[in-house]
Structure formats: C-alpha cells, structure tokens
Amino acid sequence: xxxxxxxxxxxxxxxxxxxxxxxxxxxxxxxxxxxxxxxxxxxxxxxxxxxxxxxxxxxxxxxxxxxxxxxxxxxxxxxxxxxxxxxxxxxxxxxxxxxxxxxxxxxxxxxxxxxxxxxxxxxxxxxxxxxxxxxxxxxxxxxxxxxxxxxxxxxxxxxxxxxxxxxxxxxxxxxxxxxxxxxxxxxxxxxxxxxxxxxxxxxxxxxxxxxxxxxxxxxxxxxxxxxxxxxxxxxxxxxxxxxxxxxxxxxxxxxxxxxxxxxxxxxxxxxxxxxxxxxxxxxxxxxxxxxxxxxxxxxxxxxxxxxxxxxxxxxxxxxxxxxxxxxxxxxxxxxxxxxxxxxxxxxxxxxxxxxxxxxxxxxxxxxxxxxxxxxxxxxxxxxxxxxxxxxxxxxxxxxxxxxxxxxxxxxxxxxxxxxxxxxxxxxxxxxxxxxxxxxxxxxxxxxxxxxxxxxxxxxxxxxxxxxxxxxxxxxxxxxxxx
Amino acid sequence: xxxxxxxxxxxxxxxxxxxxxxxxxxxxxxxxxxxxxxxxxxxxxxxxxxxxxxxxxxxxxxxxxxxxxxxxxxxxxxxxxxxxxxxxxxxxxxxxxxxxxxxxxxxxxxxxxxxxxxxxxxxxxxxxxxxxxxxxxxxxxxxxxxxxxxxxxxxxxxxxxxxxxxxxxxxxxxxxxxxxxxxxxxxxxxxxxxxxxxxxxxxxxxxxxxxxxxxxxxxxxxxxxxxxxxxxxxxxxxxxxxxxxxxxxxxxxxxxxxxxxxxxxxxxxxxxxxxxxxxxxxxxxxxxxxxxxxxxxxxxxxxxxxxxxxxxxxxxxxxxxxxxxxxxxxxxxxxxxxxxxxxxxxxxxxxxxxxxxxxxxxxxxxxxxxxxxxxxxxxxxxxxxxxxxxxxxxxxxxxxxxxxxxxxxxxxxxxxxxxxxxxxxxxxxxxxxxxxxxxxxxxxxxxxxxxxxxxxxxxxxxxxxxxxxxxxxxxxxxxxxx
Numbered sequence: 001x002x003x004x005x006x007x008x009x010x011x012x013x014x015x016x017x018x019x020x021x022x023x024x025x026x027x028x029x030x031x032x033x034x035x036x037x038x039x040x041x042x043x044x045x046x047x048x049x050x051x052x053x054x055x056x057x058x059x060x061x062x063x064x065x066x067x068x069x070x071x072x073x074x075x076x077x078x079x080x081x082x083x084x085x086x087x088x089x090x091x092x093x094x095x096x097x098x099x100x101x102x103x104x105x106x107x108x109x110x111x112x113x114x115x116x117x118x119x120x121x122x123x124x125x126x127x128x129x130x131x132x133x134x135x136x137x138x139x140x141x142x143x144x145x146x147x148x149x150x151x152x153x154x155x156x157x158x159x160x161x162x163x164x165x166x167x168x169x170x171x172x173x174x175x176x177x178x179x180x181x182x183x184x185x186x187x188x189x190x191x192x193x194x195x196x197x198x199x200x201x202x203x204x205x206x207x208x209x210x211x212x213x214x215x216x217x218x219x220x221x222x223x224x225x226x227x228x229x230x231x232x233x234x235x236x237x238x239x240x241x242x243x244x245x246x247x248x249x250x251x252x253x254x255x256x257x258x259x260x261x262x263x264x265x266x267x268x269x270x271x272x273x274x275x276x277x278x279x280x281x282x283x284x285x286x287x288x289x290x291x292x293x294x295x296x297x298x299x300x301x302x303x304x305x306x307x308x309x310x311x312x313x314x315x316x317x318x319x320x321x322x323x324x325x326x327x328x329x330x331x332x333x334x335x336x337x338x339x340x341x342x343x344x345x346x347x348x349x350x351x352x353x354x355x356x357x358x359x360x361x362x363x364x365x366x367x368x369x370x371x372x373x374x375x376x377x378x379x380x381x382x383x384x385x386x387x388x389x390x391x392x393x394x395x396x397x398x399x400x401x402x403x404x405x406x407x408x409x410x411x412x413x414x415x416x417x418x419x420x421x422x423x424x425x426x427x428x429x430x431x432x433x434x435x436x437x438x439x440x441x442x443x444x445x446x447x448x449x450x451x452x453x454x455x456x457x458x459x460x461x462x463x464x465x466x467x468x469x470x471x472x473x474x475x476x477x478x479x480x481x482x
Numbered sequence: 483x484x485x486x487x488x489x490x491x492x493x494x495x496x497x498x499x500x501x502x503x504x505x506x507x508x509x510x511x512x513x514x515x516x517x518x519x520x521x522x523x524x525x526x527x528x529x530x531x532x533x534x535x536x537x538x539x540x541x542x543x544x545x546x547x548x549x550x551x552x553x554x555x556x557x558x559x560x561x562x563x564x565x566x567x568x569x570x571x572x573x574x575x576x577x578x579x580x581x582x583x584x585x586x587x588x589x590x591x592x593x594x595x596x597x598x599x600x601x602x603x604x605x606x607x608x609x610x611x612x613x614x615x616x617x618x619x620x621x622x623x624x625x626x627x628x629x630x631x632x633x634x635x636x637x638x639x640x641x642x643x644x645x646x647x648x649x650x651x652x653x654x655x656x657x658x659x660x661x662x663x664x665x666x667x668x669x670x671x672x673x674x675x676x677x678x679x680x681x682x683x684x685x686x687x688x689x690x691x692x693x694x695x696x697x698x699x700x701x702x703x704x705x706x707x708x709x710x711x712x713x714x715x716x717x718x719x720x721x722x723x724x725x726x727x728x729x730x731x732x733x734x735x736x737x738x739x740x741x742x743x744x745x746x747x748x749x750x751x752x753x754x755x756x757x758x759x760x761x762x763x764x765x766x767x768x769x770x771x772x773x774x775x776x777x778x779x780x781x782x783x784x785x786x787x788x789x790x791x792x793x794x795x796x797x798x799x800x801x802x803x804x805x806x807x808x809x810x811x812x813x814x815x816x817x818x819x820x821x822x823x824x825x826x827x828x829x830x831x832x833x834x835x836x837x838x839x840x841x842x843x844x845x846x847x848x849x850x851x852x853x854x855x856x857x858x859x860x861x862x863x864x865x866x867x868x869x870x871x872x873x874x875x876x877x878x879x880x881x882x883x884x885x886x887x888x889x890x891x892x893x894x895x896x897x898x899x900x901x902x903x904x905x906x907x908x909x910x911x912x913x914x915x916x917x918x919x920x921x922x923x924x925x926x927x928x929x930x931x932x933x934x935x936x937x938x939x940x941x942x943x944x945x946x947x948x949x950x951x952x953x954x955x956x957x958x959x960x961x962x963x964x
Contacts, residue, residue, distance in 0.1 A: 127634060136622075140618075144618075329632050330633070356668065357813075
C-alpha cells in the first residue's frame with residue numbers, strides 16, 4: 001500500500017476493541033483455550049456494530065492471538081509462558097575478562113551459507129518484508145539526481161542529505177541534533193568500532209550487558225579490550241545497581257549497551273532508568289556507546305527514547321543503521337558521537353577515507369521522500385504479527401517447561417529451555433534438518449546461557465517455518481527424555 | 483567510443499613514427515626548442531605518406547611534446563628537467579618512530595571542501611575521465627540481475643562475481659589465483675587496515691617507503707604501530723640494500739610498500755628487484771603488504787608485475803581497489819592476503835560484517851562484461867597525455883631550478899623546488915587563489931620533503947588549470963626572490 005490512509009471512525013473502534021482484548025490475553029486475564037464471546041454477544045456487550053466486533057476478532061486472529069474453530073466460535077490460542085528474570089539483587093563481584101571469541105560463532109556463521117537452510121539464526125527482517133523494488137528505484141533516482149552519479153569520494157563525515165534525515169528522525173527518540181552531529185559509517189558495526197576506538201585504548205575495560213550479541217565480543221577482542229558483563233533483566237534492562245557497584249571497583253573506560261530491544265532478550269530500558277544510567281555515567285565521566293540498531297522496530301504506540309536524549313555532557317555516542325529496518329546489504333549506518341565527533345571523523349578518514357556514495361545517497365533519498373516512514377509502519381505491524389505467530393508456534397511445539405521472551409520490539413525471541421538441554425547440541429541436531437538457530441552459548445563470554453536459544457522472527461511464518469519449529473520442538477523433547 | 487577498433491596499417495605506421503619521435507624527445511635527443519623536419523621532409527626521410535607524417539606530428543602535438551608555430555613548422559616544446567635521485571648508498575642508521583599525524587594533513591583535507599577550488603591535491607582521475615553513465619547503467623543492471631536486488635548481507639568474503647573477475651585480472655600482473663584467494667573491502671584503505679591487523683600487534687614496527695602517501699602514516703598511528711622509513715629511488719623504487727640492513731638491526735614485523743607507481747614519486751620497482759625483495763623478506767618470514775592501487779594506470783605497453791607474482795610462501799598480501807581507475811565513491815577494494823586469508827576474513831566479519839552489496843555487484847559486472855577493459859585503455863592513454871601536458875606547463879611556469887618526476891604510471895607529479903621555498907607556505911599562498919596542492923611535508927614523518935609538492939594530473943588540463951599552474955609558478959618565483 002503506497003498511500004497513507006487516515007483511520008475512519010469505524011476503523012478506530014475495532015482497533016480499540018482488539019487492543020483491549022489483546023491486553024486481556026497478554027496479561028493472562030483471558031487464557032489459552034478460553035472460549036470468547038460470540039461476535040453477536042461481543043457487539044451487544046461493547047455496544048458496537050456486528051462488523052466492528054467481527055473485525056476486532058479478525059485482527060486478533062491475524063496476530064495469532066485467537067483462533068476461529070468451525071461451528072464453535074473464537075478461542076484464545078496464545079499460550080503465555082513467563083520468562084524467568086535473573087536475580088537483580090546480585091551484587092558486583094566479577095573481574096573483567098579478556099573477550100573470547102567462541103569457535104561456535106564461526107560455526108554458526110559458516111553454517112549460514114548452506115543451500116536451502118531455514119535461517120532462524122539471522123536477526124534481520126527477511127526480504128519479503130523489505131521494499132525491494134522501491135529501494136532499487138530510489139537508488140537509480142539518487143544516482144541520476146547526483147552531480148557526479150555518486151562516483152566521487154563522499155565527504156568523510158558522510159552524505160549530507162542522509163545526515164540531515166538522520167537528524168530529523170532523531171526528533172522521534174527525543175533527540176535535538178543537526179547534520180553536523182552525525183557521521184555515517186559502513187553499517188552499525190563500523191560505527192561501534194570507531195566509537196570504541198575514540199574512547200578507549202587497548203587493555204581498557206568496557207562494560208556490556210549480558211546476554212548480548214556475540215559480534216560485540218568479537219569486536220572488543222579484536223580491539224584488545226576487556227569485557228565486564230552486566231546482568232540484564234528481561235523487563236527493565238541492565239541492572240544499573242550492579243553497574244554502579246562495578247564502576248566503583250573497576251576502572252571502566254566505557255559502556256556499550258543496547259538500550260532498546262536488546263539482542264537477544266528484546267527488553268527495553270525504561271525512560272526513567274535511561275535517565276538514571278546517563279546521570280550515573282556522567283557523574284564519573286564515563287562515555288556510553290548506545291547501540292540503537294533495533295530502536296525503530298517498536299511494537300508499541302511510540303518510538304522509545306534513547307539515552308542520547310538525556311545526554312547533557314556529550315558523553316553518549318549513539319550508533320545505528322538501516323540494516324535491521326531497510327537494507328542489510330547496503331551497509332548504511334551512522335553514529336552521533338557527541339563530544340567525540342571530531343575524533344570519530346578523523347578515525348573514519350584514517351581507516352576508510354569515506355563511505356560508499358551511492359548506497360548512502362539512496363537511503364538519504366528514501367527517507368527524505370517519506371518512503372521510509374510508510375515502509376516502517378508496515379514493517380512494525382508485520383514484525384509484531386510474526387512475533388506473536390512464532391511465539392504461539394514455539395509454545396505449541398516445544399516442551400512444556402520452555403520459557404519465551406516477550407520482546408517489545410526487534411526481531412528475535414529468547415527461549416529458555418530446561419537445564420538438561422544443551423543448546424549447542426540442539427543447534428547441531430537442527431543443522432542436520434537444515435534449520436539454523438543461535439545457541440545461547442554465543443551470547444556471553446563464559447557460555448552461561450547453555451540452555452537458551454535465540455530464534456529470529458524476521459521471516460514470515462510459512463508452513464515450512466512452522467514445520468521447522470515443530471522439528472526443533474521434537475528434538476528438544478527428545479533431549480529432555482535422554 | 484564504445485567499440486574496440488583494430489588498428490589499420492596506416493594507424494599503425496603513424497603510431498610507430500610518433501613513438502619513435504617521442505622517445506627521442508623524452509631521452510633528450512631532441513631538445514626543447516629544436517625545430518623538427520617539415521611534414522614533407524619527414525615523409526621523405528621515413529618513407530611514409532604525407533598524411534602519416536602529419537598524423538604523427540599531430541599525435542605528438544596532442545601530447546604536448548611538440549608545437550606547431552604558424553608559418554614556421556614544428557618545434558619540440560617539452561622541457562625535460564632531471565629529478566634528483568636520493569643517495570642510495572645511505573646506510574641504515576635510524577630507529578623506528580611513532581607515526582605522527584601532522585595537522586597539515588587535516589588542513590589539506592579540510593581545504594578540499596572549499597567551493598570553486600582547483601583540486602591539484604587530489605590524487606584521483608577526475609570524473610571527465612570516468613565512464614560515469616555506463617557505470618550507473620551497469621549498477622541498475624546488476625541490481626536487476628541479482629536475486630534479492632542486492633538487499634541482503636553479502637557473504638563476508640565478498641561478492642563472488644567480483645572476486646572471480648579480480649582473480650581473472652590477476653593474470654595481467656603475473657598472478658595465479660582464484661576467487662577463494664580474494665577478500666573484498668571498503669576501498670584499499672580498509673584492505674590495508676585488515677592486512678596490517680592480521681600481521682601485527684600494537685607496538686610493532688612496520689617498514690614503509692619514503693616519501694609515501696600520508697594516509698599510510700595515519701593508519702599506522704591509529705593501529706599503534708611504529709614506522710621505519712626506507713629511502714626510495716625515483717628510478718628503482720625502495721632501497722632493498724637499506725631495508726636488508728634495517729631488518730638485521732630492528733625487529734620489523736611487516737613491510738608496506740607501493741611497488742608500482744609510488745605515491746608521490748611515481749616510480750616502479752623493477753621486476754628483478756621485486757623478486758629480490760620477496761626473497762629477502764621470505765628468508766626472514768616477514769609479511770609484505772603490497773599496495774598496488776595504481777598498478778592498472780601504467781603508461782607503458784604492459785601491466786607491470788607485482789611482488790605477489792613472485793610470492794611462494796603466501797607472505798605477500800596484495801591490496802588494491804577501483805578508486806583510482808573507475809569509481810572512487812564506490813569504495814570497492816580488495817586484498818589477496820596469501821596465507822593470512824582466513825585471518826583477514828575473520829577481521830572483516832568482526833569489524834564490518836560484510837561490504838556494501840550493490841557497489842560490489844556493479845563493479846563485478848562492469849569488469850565481467852569487458853567494459854572495464856575498454857575504459858582502462860582510454861583512461862591510460864588520457865592520463866599519459868595529461869602527464870605530459872602538466873609536466874610541460876609546470877616546466878614552463880615554475881622557476882628554472884624546479885625538478886619534476888617522470889612517472890611511469892599513476893596520476894601524480896612530484897616536484898622538487900629550490901631549498902629556499904617552503905612548500906607549506908606555497909600551499910597556503912595557493913589556497914588564497916583557490917588552488918590546492920599537497921605540500922611535501924605530509925609525505926614523511928619528519929617533514930623531510932619541505933621543498934617538494936605533489937600535483938595531481940587526474941583532471942584534464944584546461945585554461946583554468948593552466949592558469950592555476952601559472953599562478954603557482956609566480957608564487958614560487960616570488961618566494962625565491964624573498
């Protein structure tokens with residue numbers, strides 16, 4: 001759909017009703033298997049038209065929250081399982097570790113090239129959910145529009161139009177910045193590398209959340225940095241209390257946190273805690289590298305804020321990209337490095353001269369023309385639906401004891417299996433069936449999450465995917481019996 | 483011209499004749515101001531048609547080697563000035579230095595954004611010499627052809643088609659490699675970064691040639707490496723004798739040399755010395771990072787070989803890109819890291835995940851379809867012409883004592899001025915006239931080449947450029963008088 005349609009009153013009503021019911025289901029007021037009111041009864045009870053009541057149920061059906069059984073009516077089909085929170089009262093006691101890159105990471109990566117593989121391990125929306133042809137057209141347009149067909153070196157700081165659009169977009173997360181504050185990069189990873197290099201020296205200690213994206217360990221190791229892992233609560237994000245204890249005892253030179261929709265847990269650091277975190281670090285002059293790569297993939301009503309929006313001292317270096325929202329292969333990322341901006345530009349000049357010109361120009365134009373807005377509205381809706389459908393499928397097929405995260409955005413589920421199950425063995429068994437998942441081992445330095453797996457819901461659920469989840473469930477059940 | 487035209491016999495004859503005369507001029511047999519035979523006399527002497535003789539002179543006129551004076555005939559207009567070679571008998575005595583990045587480098591870089599600037603400081607062929615619209619069309623074609631419109635993450639090692647074409651092209655420089663040996667990167671700088679990281683640790687010493695491209699110092703400094711500068715002879719490249727002395731006294735962990743058309747000197751390491759260099763380093767198991775970014779810009783009959791072609795132990799890591807030949811803004815580079823290939827792939831995975839997909843795909847297709855070959859034939863011819871025209875203009879306008887390099891390829895001239903002239907002051911004076919040049923200061927760690935400047939001939943010489951050179955000449959003469 002190319003045009004933005006304003007909601008009619010009727011639309012508004014059925015959406016409101018669907019949301020009310022959804023909340024009841026998610027909160028457990030309505031439980032899996034509960035029979036719902038008939039369409040007629042619901043219409044009467046809520047004082048809405050039959051068509052509104054019907055549309056509300058259809059909405060929930062699409063999301064996989066209810067199912068219509070022939071000649072019987074609507075039932076709640078969502079099975080909620082509470083995900084166990086780590087004990088947040090734990091006090092700091094650990095010493096920083098040399099980041100170790102697990103062989104498992106390369107195994108998981110290398111496995112991705114296998115033909116016909118169902119890639120539940122790749123944390124990115126699949127191409128079906130991306131505006132493939134519109135973006136290609138925009139690329140051609142951007143090259144045509146450019147003075148030099150995007151052939152010349154781009155200025156080191158990056159494409160001006162793209163930087164302006166990133167600055168404009170910052171308004172949504174509470175930012176007040178201009179194009180002068182933005183440096184473009186080759187994806188978010190390069191942004192992290194430059195920001196880390198700008199604020200640390202080899203041998204320094206960097207605090208990160210745990211569990212976290214394995215790529216973070218690799219890059220820290222490659223830069224000769226030590227890692228201090230901070231426990232993360234699935235509802236409230238990293239433990240600021242633990243961090244406060246840590247920075248009093250260890251010389252932490254920087255923090256690197258995903259603040260919105262952590263990977264793999266999908267949790268969000270609430271606004272008041274973001275503010276608290278920024279203030280804590282500011283009191284010690286510790287820079288915070290904020291990885292906000294999933295920030296735009298929110299399921300709620302509004303874009304969550306960032307720590308950067310609370311930053312008064314220029315100590316927060318925000319990093320992001322369009323790899324999780326628009327075009328992984330374009331490698332268009334950026335950072336907003338606060339008072340380290342000149343340093344980051346200088347590092348970029350030394351290491352890469354400048355970023356690829358055509359891809360930056362294309363993404364800049366795609367945002368400027370409003371195409372990005374439209375696409376993101378669709379993508380968020382679609383990902384939320386997939387999130388619910390995958391959750392439902394996993395709940396149905398996996399062992400009873402399985403716990404599933406309830407992400408508020410992003411594109412991955414974090415699944416805690418019975419302690420008896422070794423996730424790496426499950427990964428290996430899955431690969432024999434051409435299914436790849438990410439074993440929990442790779443999300444901490446000490447393979448702490450051995451009984452967890454990460455599953456991406458970036459790919460629309462199909463019969464094939466459903467079958468893959470079923471097989472994984474059977475394999476997990478077999479391991480429980482063994 | 484889109485089609486390759488085979489030379490007719492007539493073409494062949496006048497070319498042969500023009501080449502013979504050119505050689506006489508370059509060797510100084512024919513001197514500036516010498517009157518040449520009339521067209522009629524030349525035709526008689528050489529036994530060729532009048533038209534062939536006339537075409538031969540026209541050819542030389544285009545190159546700026548001769549000029550037709552009205553009612554008087556043809557004269558040699560090229561003024562050769564010998565460029566002084568450094569004393570190669572110098573013995574090694576220096577200790578490695580911390581690479582220092584001069585403020586001058588950022589000043590030169592920042593100056594480049596000024597409006598209406600004549601950029602004689604930028605070592606790259608200008609867009610007039612690049613196949614702008616053909617490459618844009620190829621980009622659209624490559625995206626259309628691709629399964630996923632180039633939207634997905636490319637494999638970390640890089641685009642397969644591009645890697646195959648790079649491997650095929652290696653034949654021209656004596657290489658015998660396959661796509662498995664190639665890793666794509668974001669331009670040549672990123673290739674150098676990964677190769678340096680693959681073979682060194684912070685604190686190690688790397689030998690480089692002097693003078694050399696200032697970007698090399700910056701990147702070495704950023705990686706915490708020490709620099710050992712090896713003197714370079716304008717005819718025979720780096721002094722292998724000096725290097726042999728150095729590696730006996732200092733623990734050199736790697737070498738990083740431009741072996742073909744060094745920047746700024748434009749010299750080439752002769753084949754036998756390439757072999758000698760590879761053997762010397764192999765005897766000590768020292769890796770050689772070979773920067774071959776200018777290798778395709780040869781003015782001679784054949785592509786010069788590389789050190790990589792003499793590499794038997796996998797110790798040579800060749801780095802290159804299309805930034806100097808096709809599309810600076812595309813940031814498409816690569817390396818052929820020998821026995822360090824796995825290490826480089828792993829570093830690339832950690833630091834950038836993968837390279838931009840569309841630009842790699844476009845360049846791969848551009849080479850595969852033969853468009854690159856055609857373009858390069860034109861580009862080489864054009865650059866050689868520009869080289870001669872710039873040399874002539876500089877010789878005409880600069881002080882009598884000026885010495886000019888005679889590059890055998892590439893796109894820069896290295897100019898040695900009188901010792902009294904400070905090149906940084908000349909740079910500053912030029913900027914007041916909106917002309918940017920590169921002062922010699924930035925081509926060594928200790929600002930050794932204070933009376934030298936680098937001028938790029940990548941931009942076709944126009945009245946404006948000619949005027950800029952004239953102004954620089956006047957400024958230089960004023961400084962001599964002061």
